[in-house]
Amino acid sequence: MRVRKVLLRVAVAISVAGMLVACASAEPERSPDTADVAAESLATPAETEAADVEATPSAEPTPTPSPTPAVEVKTVTATQKIPFKRTTVKDSTLAEGTRKVRTKGVAGVKTLTYEVTYTGGKETGRKLLSQAVTKQPVTEVTAVGTKKSAPTRQCDPNYSGCVPIASDVDCAGGSGNGPAYVSGPVRVIGSDIYDLDRDGDGTACD
Template sequence: MALISAGVLVVLCCGVPGIVALVSPTSSDKDATTPPAPTIQAADAPSTATEAGLAATPAATSSTAVTPTAAATPVVETRTVTETQKIPYQTRTVNDSSLPKGTRKVTTRGVTGVKTLTYQVTLTDGVQTAKKLVRSQITKAPVTQVVRVGTKVTQQCDPNYSGACVPIASDVDCAGGSGNGPAYVDGPVRVVGSDIYDLDQDGDGIACDT
């Protein structure tokens, strides 16, 4: 009697596994051989370990990194600056015997001088943070003012006499006489008014004539 050996084959069709029976006839009992055990294989089946690994892997979480802001570097600038400064003039006083006493006369007018100062200025972000004097120079020298002061004593003469100046004083005597002053006059002196100092001793109208 003929034996039919059957085999089972797992076929993957359209993603769904199926079982297909394969039948192969044999000629006789004698010739019949024990067919190999059918092998069931899942085609393209995913690995259980791989699936487990994928399931155990958590989803990646997206995050934004925060970068700290670096401090801005200050801008430092150096400049050269010049300034001018006034120099006051001096005044010098000179006695002048040709000018009446108490008289003041400016003979040389004073002129203000000029000094130039050079500085090195440091600016940080546009703000002045340092200032250093590097040079000082007199660019215009001042001129000293000269004032002459009169010392000449102007004697006032008594209008009662002429020909010589009879000073106005508490008493006047003829120079070289016996009088004790305090003022004296060199004659001759003509009396044109009142002889208030009694200078005309002989009454001829001419005093201090001897």
């Protein structure tokens, strides 16, 4: 009985060992060269793409050329004021120190012609071609008076006419010796200090 069990165990062990050997012989051997080639074939496209990316320079955008601004040349005229001059003249009919404008000053006009260059609608150059006086200025004339005024005559308030104030006054054409004289008639409105109303009727030198 014991011998049978031992034989049975041996038989099972031999059977299992045979199955293992059969499985091992059935598995195909891996060729190292084939695996390396497969690995290389898988790695090559990625490396090649990386190399191409590094070798290809980045493309820069092409700048758009700016349009050339239009150039235009025109003839332009402009006017400019010419200041008038001033002068003075002496006038003996005006009182001394008096000023009066005889002729009013008027500014003249000068016309200038330019050649103007415009670039893109803006002025970029200007050249003077000609200039001419189209209106002559008028000189302003001012008269200055030179006439000396007569001295103011002082009159005695005792008489209605202008009897001069002096050390003595006599009627003109009489026998008195002055030094001052008055032509009558003159009314006495105060005191007859010069004794001109000899008849006492209120009127002197009549």
